[in-house]
Amino acid sequence: MVRTGRCVLATAGALTLVQFVLMFFFSVGGVPALKLLGLVLWLISLIFGWAPIVTLRRAGHVRAGKSYIHTEDLVDTGVYGIIRHPQYVALPLVNAGLALISQHWLVVVVGVPACVLACVQIGRADQEGITKFGDEYLDYMKRVPRSNFVLGVVRAMQRGRARTNAV
Numbered sequence: 001m002v003r004t005g006r007c008v009l010a011t012a013g014a015l016t017l018v019q020f021v022l023m024f025f026f027s028v029g030g031v032p033a034l035k036l037l038g039l040v041l042w043l044i045s046l047i048f049g050w051a052p053i054v055t056l057r058r059a060g061h062v063r064a065g066k067s068y069i070h071t072e073d074l075v076d077t078g079v080y081g082i083i084r085h086p087q088y089v090a091l092p093l094v095n096a097g098l099a100l101i102s103q104h105w106l107v108v109v110v111g112v113p114a115c116v117l118a119c120v121q122i123g124r125a126d127q128e129g130i131t132k133f134g135d136e137y138l139d140y141m142k143r144v145p146r147s148n149f150v151l152g153v154v155r156a157m158q159r160g161r162a163r164t165n166a167v
Helices: 002-025 032-059 086-102 105-133 135-143 149-166
Strands: none
Touching (some): 002 105, 032 086, 086 105, 105 135
């Protein structure tokens, strides 16, 4: 399953790279408000793409010399307290952002399969989490949304208020 996941992510990444390059060739005109929305989505994707590296290194007990993805503990703080799979969510956000910035059909067509592949990988990542962390991950799944970061922010704020009221 891990090897298939890497292939899926490599394909999605390659499509995103193609989409990025195409955006520079096919990004003339368009609706300015959509371009702005695309930029906002792209910026959010940067947060979801990079924050996990810091969060997992700090809270995941990664052994020296290992990649940040090789955590020994389930991390449910930081960006992982908002959504379970921030880096996988970052990819569709990048794809949507690039499509909106460009507003060209070819950029959209290349981005759609990358989005689909990233979404497929999110489901696989949950299965890997259950295998690795068991019931602890099942509880985490109940508390933190898979990919809906708006709901995740709302829930995180509610948990924060509940802690404040308990004190």
